[in-house]
Amino acid sequence: MEYPLLYYKNNLVGMLNLLEVMENHGCYHLVFSSSCTVYGEPNQLPITEEHSIGGNITNVYGKTKYFIEEMLADISHANEKWNIIALRYFNPVGAHPSGLIGEDPTKAFTNIMPFIAQVAIGHKPVLTIFGGDYNTVDGTGVRDYIHVMDLATGHVAALRKLRKQHQRLKAYNLGTGQGVSVLQLVKAFEKVTGTAIPYKIIERREGDITAMFANAELAHQDLGWKAQHTLEEMCTDFWRWQTMNPHGYRAQKEIKMTNGHGH
Numbered sequence: 001m002e003y004p005l006l007y008y009k010n011n012l013v014g015m016l017n018l019l020e021v022m023e024n025h026g027c028y029h030l031v032f033s034s035s036c037t038v039y040g041e042p043n044q045l046p047i048t049e050e051h052s053i054g055g056n057i058t059n060v061y062g063k064t065k066y067f068i069e070e071m072l073a074d075i076s077h078a079n080e081k082w083n084i085i086a087l088r089y090f091n092p093v094g095a096h097p098s099g100l101i102g103e104d105p106t107k108a109f110t111n112i113m114p115f116i117a118q119v120a121i122g123h124k125p126v127l128t129i130f131g132g133d134y135n136t137v138d139g140t141g142v143r144d145y146i147h148v149m150d151l152a153t154g155h156v157a158a159l160r161k162l163r164k165q166h167q168r169l170k171a172y173n174l175g176t177g178q179g180v181s182v183l184q185l186v187k188a189f190e191k192v193t194g195t196a197i198p199y200k201i202i203e204r205r206e207g208d209i210t211a212m213f214a215n216a217e218l219a220h221q222d223l224g225w226k227a228q229h230t231l232e233e234m235c236t237d238f239w240r241w242q243t244m245n246p247h248g249y250r251a252q253k254e255i256k257m258t259n260g261h262g263h
């Protein structure tokens with residue numbers, strides 16, 4: 001994590017300001033984007049919301065999410081008007097199925113799926129896999145990848161819940177419940193896109209967790225929500241976005257302007 005202060009400033013100061021403004025205006029309903037990183041290195045799998053949070057968090061981003069959850073616990077304890085849902089995202093991947101909305105690949109990234117796609121499209125020569133000696137199905141790290149469209153419906157379900165029921169503060173896991181290794185993800189991506197992803201396995205990345213996947217039953221029971229999209233759809237949709245926009249949003253804008261019908 002190169003810029004800890006930037007994360008603290010953006011996430012913590014931003015949240016403080018938001019909560020203050022909300023309180024000043026009598027607005028007490030909030031859906032907070034939390035993260036599975038609040039669990040740290042899990043001591044049981046799949047992870048339920050009962051799992052302790054805040055222990056062994058390996059990066060600053062995760063710490064800010066944890067600190068914010070603590071802040072939310074304090075304000076909802078102090079003032080019963082608050083009605084907050086914290087959604088703990090597992091690993092969001094994919095893109096909008098139209099291919100028009102996605103993660104801008106020109107920005108710096110460290111996440112796996114954009115990296116795989118950059119190798120597939122030829123912008124990077126080889127995927128480096130961080131660690132092949134984990135205690136997992138094939139030695140590579142295991143994660144619960146979830147399609148961004150499922151995350152979106154999770155938010156709608158959370159908003160509906162806030163309208164229907166006053167719970168003060170409640171956290172829900174948003175994941176598929178399925179653990180997928182890096183190599184399994186690479187194979188799925190190659191299969192659905194018909195590309196080849198050369199890779200080399202290097203040493204473990206500092207701070208990485210061996211395996212993490214959700215028990216998302218609580219979201220199912222309480223919010224009536226369940227992830228619908230398969231791993232193959234996550235790959236197909238991300239690949240569509242990547243191939244339609246190889247240079248991200250910048251190229252789209254430039255192309256529109258040179259065609260003379262940009263809005």
Ligand SMILES: CC(=O)N[C@H]1[C@@H](OP(=O)(O)OP(=O)(O)OC[C@H]2O[C@@H](n3ccc(=O)[nH]c3=O)[C@H](O)[C@@H]2O)O[C@H](CO)[C@@H](O)[C@@H]1O
Nearest residue numbers: 035037059061091092110111112115128129130141182208
């Ligand atoms: C340490 C870190 O940055 N953690 C963030 C990362 O988690 P997380 O590390 O789970 O997500 P990544 O997409 O970076 O990595 C997923 C898996 O792929 C492996 N991998 C990744 C990139 C690569 O080039 N090669 C490779 O082998 C990793 O070792 C891991 O096993 O993204 C999550 C959101 O999606 C954030 O909530 C986490 O805070």
